[in-house]
Structures are given as C-alpha cells and as structure tokens.
Amino acid sequence: MKVTIESLRSDILKDIADISGENVAECYQCGKCTAACPVNQAMDILPHQVLRLLQLGLVDEVMNSKTIWICASCFTCAGRCPRDVDLANVMEAVRVLLLRERGASRIKAEDMPEILRKGMPEQGIVSGFRKYAK
C-alpha cells in the first residue's frame, strides 16, 4: 500500500474527525477495544484495526468493511480505552458519511416483510431505520 501525505490528510479523514470529535492519532494500538468487543468474531476488520487503517489514511477499506455495520454502539470499547478514544463515535462518523451519500440507505422498506417473518421485533426495525436509513 502506498502511503502519501494526501492520503494521510484527506478531507474524509477531516470529516470523520469533525463528526466524531476524536483524534485517531491518540490510539496506541493496545487492542483493548478488540478484546472487549462483544461482537468482534463477526467483524472482518477488528476494532483496533479500524483505527489503525484510519491512522494510515486507508478510509475506503474501512468504508467497505462489514465491521462498521456490525458495531452495535454498546460503547464497551470507549469505556475501557486507556487513551480515552471513543471508537464507537468514530464508527458512527464513518457510517454517517456513508449514509449521507445519495441512495445509500442500508435498510429498504421492501426488505421489511422478510425480516419481520424472521421474528425481528418491530422496535428493532424502527431503531434500525433511524440509524441505518437516510
């Protein structure tokens, strides 16, 4: 991977920093967020690796990952981070940037009947629309 000043200081990284209010440079990769994350098995990129990729400016890899959607915003990582980095907030910032693009809603109305049949409680659907649809 080629690391350049442009990639290290891209606008998207600035947006992520502004939206989340977090400075990814504060993370020293201790891995505690990953260790504590209750859903880390389901993630393709581990939580501390999300921060590492952002530190290196590889935003696309994070944006195309499953991880940011698996993250349930339970804030266990944020509660235990020795560097006070709120990783849940960073995940939210990446999600928000994606959702803002035209037609990028993760949940579509037409998928609902199928999901309902699988027994998803309505309350889950409502909060899902609030979080994953524009």
Place this chain on the structure above:
Amino acid sequence: MSVAREEHNFEPLIVAFCCNWCSYAGGDLAGTSRMSYPPNARVIRVPCSSRVSPNFILRAFQRGADGVLVAGCHPGDCHYITGNYHARRRLSILRRFLGFMGVEPERFEVHWISASEGGKFAEVMTEMPEKIRALGPNRKLRDAR
C-alpha cells in the same frame, strides 16, 4: 487618539506578580513547553504571594495598569508554609474593597498556579486580557501622569 478608536485596538496592560517557587516556575514551564499566549501580561518576580502588598497593586493601577494578577502556590503547598494563607485573606479583602471603591473585580485576579501547571499559567494569561479588553482601559485609579 479618540476614545472610541483607542477602545478599538486597546491592548490591556497587565502587571503580574508571580511567586518565585510555583507560579513563576509554572510560567517557565509554559515557556519550555512552547505554549503561546498574548503578551499583555508582564511578570514581576516576588519571593512569595505574601510579599505582594496592596500598595504595589494600587501603585500598578496608578501607573496605568489595566489589570493586576497575583499568582502563588496552591494553599498548603507554599514554599514558605503559611505565606499564601495570609495572602489569601489579605487579597480577598482587598479585592472586595476595590469593588466597593468602584474598580471592577475582574481587573484584579488571584490564581494559584503550581510549578507543574504550565497549561494553567498560559490559560490565565490568555483569559485575563480578554475579560479586561471588554472592560476597556483603566481610568479609575490612574494618576495624572
């Protein structure tokens, strides 16, 4: 310079009495850590905050200071054990008395800054000129010179 214009680019002059062991060292630390703050305050080094007499404070206002700061060690940490306890009583009474005389209390501040609080020193040096800029130049106790 017309008052309005002088008001516009008015840069308050602040005389800061800093105690040698804590606040002056805090100022040094702010320097070695390359923090930056506006140049309005000029520091006079004194052995202890208890060395700052109300006479010096009034003299500063007389000679044209727009604000006076006295900085010392946190009570309990004074290098001279009880120095800042006396200063705390003395300067509290003076601050209220200056207010009674019509001098805005914001013009006279006392802060406890330890030798390891470079950040707090820079913060006080930044906030005080702002507050005083809002009050405008000090004409109240200024002598005729």
Place this chain on the structure above:
Amino acid sequence: MRRIGVFICWCGANIAGTVDIEKVVEESKKIPGVAYAGEYRYMCSEIGQDMIRDTIIEQNLDRVVVAACSPRMHEPTFRRAAESAGLNPYLVQMANIREHCSWVHKDEEEATRKAVALVRTAVAKASRSVELFSQEIPVERRALVLGGGIAGIQAALDIADAGYEVDLVEKSPTIGGRMAQLDKTFPTLDCSACILTPKMVDASSHPNINLFTWSEVEQVEGYVGNFTVTIRKKARFVDEEKCTGCGDCFEKCPSKVDSEFDEGLVQRKAIYVPFPQAVPNVPVIDKENCRWFVKEKCRVCEKVCEAEAVDLEQEDELLEKRYGAVVVATGFDVLGLEEFGEFNYGKHPDIITSLEFERLVNASGPTGGKLLRPSNQEPPRNVVFVQCVGSRDKSRGKPYCSKICCMYTAKHTVLLKEKYPQSQAYVFYIDVRTGGKDFEEFHRRAVEENDAIYLRGQVGKVFPEGDKLLVEGVDSLSGKTVQIEADMVVLAAAMVPRTDAPEIARLLTLGTDAHSFFTEAHPKLRPVETHSAGVFLAGACQGPKDIPEAVAQASGSASKALGILSKETLLSDPCVSKVDESLCTGCLMCIDVCPYHAITEKTIEEKVHGEVVKRVVAEVNEAVCQGCGACSVACRPGAMNVKGFSNEQILAEVDAVCL
C-alpha cells in the same frame, strides 16, 4: 548617575528566533542609567561570561542586567560572572525574555516590544539594588533519612560511612521496604533477601546509624543546616533490650489479621514480626487488633514471654532532634484496582497482582516458595500475565509508564518455568520496555528459552468459568482475538506513591506532581535535590524506578547531604528581611505572620528631646529568616523590608513595567 550594563542573549535561536536583538540593544541604550548595552549568541557560555566580566571592568559598570533565560536557570551563573569582576553578585538582575517572552509570543513585533519592557523593568530593579553579603550559619552535622527501604538504607550507610551520625526513621516495624517482599531481582535473578539482609544488618549495627522503626516524623521546622524534627516513636509494647526474638508470643497470640507484608494472602497475629529476617527482630503489638487493647481481655503474650519483654503499658515517645540535611526515601505503593472491573480482581483468589505473585514464589512467603493456586493449592499450568494494568492509562489509571513491570514479568515467566517446566506463561503486552543493562537480553531469554508466549494486545475481560479463569484478549499483530483458559492471572498493577505522600510533602514543603510523586529541583540537572534546600530525594517516592536506580539516587542524595554536613557553616541567602528601627513602632504584628519564628522583640534606647526613652522594636534573626516577605506586608509603617526584593526595587519595577 548609575552606570548599568545590559547584556542581551540570543540563546542561539531560542530568543533571536522571535525577538529582534538589535532593536532591544538599541532601545536599552536609551534607558536612563544604562551606560553599556551589548549582545552575544550565548551569554551563559564561557565567552559570554568573560564578556560580562571584561565589560564591567572596561566600562566601570556598577550594575548589570542580563536579558536571557529565567533567573531560576542562570541567575547564579551570571552572579558568579559579575563577582569575578569584583562586583557584588546581588547587583545583577535578569530579564526573562526567553521562557516569558520569545518562547511564548510568536509575533516578532510584540515579542520585541515586550522584551524591551522586561529589560526596562530589570534595569529599574538593578538601579535600586544594593550590595548584599551572605552570613555564616552553623550546621547541625547530623542527617535524617526518612524511609527504611533499600534507598533509605543505602543513603544512611553512605552518610554513616563518611563519619556522620544518621537517624533512619521507618514507619513499619522493620527496615527492608518493598525489596524485602521480593523473591528474586532482575536481570541477575539474585535472591532479593540475600543481597538485602546484609545491608539491613550493616545499617542496624553501624555505629553512626540510629534505627527508629515503628516511628513517624510528626513535625519539621527550620531550614538547611538547622532542621528541628519531632519524631513519634510509637509504642511497640515489647522491650527491645529484653526480647530474644524467640517467637513464642506470636505462636500463642489468638487474634489473626491480614498480613500487610504478604499482601493479605495469609494472616499474621496481633503481635508479629513482618518476616523472619526482620531488623530489628523485635515484634510489635498492633493496637487496633490486639484483644487486650480492644476488649481488655487476653495478655497471653505477656504470660508466655520468658524474657518478660512484653510491656503493655508502654507509651508513644515524642523525640525532638536536630539535623543538617534530610533524605526522603518513602518508596511506593501498588495502584488499587477497583476501577478495573473487567479483570475481576478481588473476586477470585487466583486473580492476583505481581507483588502477590512475588510473595507466592518467595521461600518465606505464605506457601513456602511453592507456587500454588490460592483457590485450590494446586500448581498452576497456564498462567496469564497482564501488563500495563492502570499504567499508560489516562482515563481510569495513571498516564505514565511504571517502568519496571516489563522486567519483573519477564522474571516471573522465568521463575514459573523453573518451578513447573510443564507450565505455560502468556504475557499480554502493549510494548516491552527493556531500557536497562542486560534487560533486553533477559527478556529474550524469557521468550526464547522459557517458551513464554508474548501476545501484543490488551486483555478485554477475565471471568471465572468452572475452576478455570477465561481470559479474552487480542493479538493485534496477527489480528486474532485470543481466548485462554488460565489457572492463574497475574496483573502488573501501576506503581503509585505512598498514600501519605501529600502529608510528607507538606511536612517538608516539597512540591509534588499531579500524582503525588515528589518533584525534583530539575528533571535533568538536579534529579535528587528539591526546592527545599537541604532536603533530598531517593527511590520510587520521586517516580517509578527499579532497584539499581533507587540505590544510585540514594548514593546521589547521600553525597548531596554530605556536601552540607561536611561544612562547619553554610553561607546563608542574604535575601532576607531587615528592620529599620527608626520606623518600627513595636506593634510586633510581624512576629505573628513569620512562618519561621525568625523575629523577636528587642528594647532599644533613644534620645528624645534630650531624654533617653526606652522603646520596643522588632529584630530579625537573619540566619533563620527565609525571605518570604510576609512580615514586610504586615508592617504598616514600612519598617520591615526584604533585601533583594525590597520595597524600593518592587516599586521601581512597577513604575517601569507600566511605562
């Protein structure tokens, strides 16, 4: 008219970077009283100082102002330079145009204007400076060492070997400190007791060292060369002369208490000796838990003691002693882990701290050196070591690195392998820091020869499952999350100062940092001195460090103390208070505000209208006064003045700074 010389320093680019030196020199020449203004790239250098000396002589200067760094840094340097030209050192004043100007103001025009103002203020102060002369103060040629750990012991031995008397005051019943609790030491795997106990015995038998164990310092007065210290020698309820150390008393004592020395892993009696090699080997009675003192019943120890050494009527003793220097070596504590719920420390016996692990492997420890799981007394097979518990953690713990955990954990993996070749050590770490001599090699031996698995990542959670402990962590290098079923989890908890550090700091007017470690005079150049002249630091009380550094600091402090004790008298700081008897009304308010009781009453006789009148005035003992100036402000008629920071000087500075 004054002939003042102003010397402006570039300080390389530190000042010249944002201050227009030429302009400051030009402006300085215009200040009334300034006869010479010059500049040089490094005023504090040999050449710079010679420039000052020669210019004083050539230009016949009577005052000197050096505009450079903070007076706290180089005032002594420039005062010596002036003195070499025959000028009284207290006629030199400094303008701080570096820390308080060039380094903090980026705009050149503003920085230069402020620099000129600061020079003008310094010139005003210099013009009002008068010649001052130091005085000789007698020195009490004895030293006090506070804290009986390895640092305190080393400092006491060094001072005593140099021929001076030392009082070693230790709060617990025996000297030895933290090191006595350790089994082996890194990187040499020396047995800790084997290298410590000889020093303890030397200390107790050294003719120049007086041991005060089970004692605390209550009050400290005075100043360098003449400290007056009140020591509370707590009642041991055992007569030190008669006691033979046979141990019958603590065999029979009925009440049991968690042993501090064994970190609570096992219990001790109310009458106890912390560990077998204790020095002095005399038990103490813990009043809070002794049945006699709590419920007026028992006195078994008294009955069984053949030497009749137990004396339950013993009283605390308050001793007042004088010293010339003090070495503080009060050591450290381990961070409490209440904030770190994810480790479940305290909720399962097999989740322990490294210090507890040290006790478990120690031959004089609770399991006689056999490392057994506290839960079922079985030998552990999988042992997980968690590093940086509370260290390098600015949210719930301490932001600093505790420095020694990487090394003692490597040592623990070696000890574990030695005791149980079939066992396996897992170490969760963020970085392994091996900055000392043979440290890296020792760590590699732990990994390469003792099969310790080092997993780069923190532990997420530890929770009991069945009779095992499930550890969930991560190995960030491989990107894998890791689960381990451990028999024992050892937490390397952060190193913090003793809980009573703030009180000791107040007693000796020591500065402390935000975590209550004592602050040294200068982190690089004066690491063992403090801002309280005559008080020196050694060991972990000043910051996390290992045994070699503590011992080195102890010898450093000892040499500093000997610098004082070796002199008959010390030169006092002349910047102290002075009374103008013609102005003094004798109200003696100054006596009430003086923290050092340096002012006394004096009756003088005066001729008033031809008649001799007796009058009371204040008198300052210049040897005791420290020059704080509280009296000068309490003095309404302005009779009390402070030399070096006089009313005239400060008024001149205020006038100049406002121009």
Place this chain on the structure above:
Amino acid sequence: MKNLQDTIREIAAQSLARGEVELVIGWEKGDLWWQSYPAFIEEEKEADRLIWDPLCVPNLSRYLLQELSEMDEKKIALFVKGCDALAFNQLLQDNRTVRERVVLYGIPCDGLVDPSKLEREGLDRDLQEVERDGEELVLKAAAGEEKRVPAKDYLYDKCLTCRYPNPVAYDQMLGETVPVEPEERFTGVRKLEELDYEDRFSYWAEQFSRCIRCFACRNVCPACSCIKCVFDLQEPRWLGKATEPSENAFYHIIRAYHVAGRCVDCGECSRVCPVDIPLQELNRKIILDINELYGEYDAGVDPEQEAPLITYKTDDPAAFTES
C-alpha cells in the same frame, strides 16, 4: 448626670492627693458651646476643671501615646467611654500602651450629641450647656431659659449604632451599665453596594476630591498609632504629595487597609473630617467582609485575640471569583 461629673472630680482629686497617679486625663469645657477639650490634671486643686456632659466626645486614649512615652514610670488615670475603652484595648494590642501604668475609669455612655444636628434646626442659638436627663436633652441658653428635646434625634449616628456603650476595659466602672440596643450599622455600606461600579467610583471620586490631606483622620484614629507614618516617607515615596484624585484614593484605600481587622468602629475619622467624607463607611465595608469571610470579629474587645489579617485557617474561603 451632675453626680457623675462630681464623682469624676472626686476621683481625680483623691487619686492625685493619695499619689496613686501623677496625671488624670479627662474632659474640660471648650471655648465654644459644643467643644470639650482633653484636660490634663496634675494637681488636686485643678480637679474641678473636669466635666462630663453629652458633648465629651474626644477619644482620650490617643493621648496616652504622648503621655506614656514621656513620663517614664509615672501612672495615669483615664476616663473612658465605651468607644474609648475599645480604642484603649486596640492600642494595648499594638503594644502602644501599658496596662499596668493606666488606671481606667469606665463611663457607661448613653450616646453623645451631634452639634451639627442641633445647628441644622437652629437650636444652637446662644446655647451654653447641654445636659442629659433620661431620654431627653436639656438645652440651657445663655439667658437662662431651658428647652427639652428627645435625645435620640440629636445623637451622633455612630452612637445610635454603638454596640459597646458599656466600657469593655476598666478598673472601676462609674454608674450603672446602659442598655445596648444598637441600630443596624451596615446600612450605609449596603446602600453604596447597590450602586453599579461606575456610580460607586464617581461617588467616592467626588468624596475624595474634597480631601485636603490634613491627616486629621489618621491623627485621631486609635488603630493608626505608628510613630512614623508610611505616607510621610520620602524614600521610597509610596504616596505623592499632590492632592489629586489618584493620590487621595491611594491614601484612603491603604489607610483603610492598614486599620483592616483593627478598626474599633469608633467613627472618630468621620467626625473629625473637616470636609465630611464618610470615612467610617470605608472601614465598615472591611469589617463587613471580614465578618462574612473569616468570622465575626470586634476589634478592641479582647486584646489577646489575634487580629484576623495576621492569622489564618488552612480552609479559609477566598473571594477571587466573585464578579
């Protein structure tokens, strides 16, 4: 009232005759009707010069500074009202008088007449004597006729707020003690504190502009007992000699500061000021603040108790963030 004057004369005569004291300091009639001069009686026969009437306001303790220093071992008898006794204790605390060399005769005081209040209502025309009779004043004119007025309306304001009319220091108390019903003494301060900063400053600037720096307030004040005053020093010159606003303000602020925690609130500074600057309000503001911040303290009541500004408590409050 008459018998108190007689007792005073008797005491003066006897103590001089018996040689207990070499000097008696009391009051004697002044030249104008409202004046009472301090009287220095050294012989028995002169005792009859002494008087006691509602105009004996001068504080006699101050004169001890001069008398004691000159007469080396001699003893002095002194008559003290409530405020004078407080003043005596303050001088004692400042080591400016010697308790053993002074015999104190305490006079419970039911308030003194403010001449300006009589003049305002024209009651002073050819007035010669004023006497107190219970709750009334008896005004005796030169022509002999008498007029009775309610006393309370013509007493000094400082007497209406007096909290220690019965002397706190005495060897012998003359007459019974009077009831202590002081009015609120900080109304003046509270009123001024209602003004905003600009108005407060202009109020005091106007007051100080009238100051001619005659130093009467300093010379009468029991807490201003320095031999050489800092304001008279040439080197360093703390105070400029010009009577311009900032120098006047400097003088009054620093003097109020010097008596802070030591002012016995006797009000003499306001009374003697020739240009009627309400100087007592300055000191009362500081008394108010000290009481509020550091605990109730009445200067001059107990000379052993340490003055508030030369002692401290480790948990003292600070007034550094109020606006």
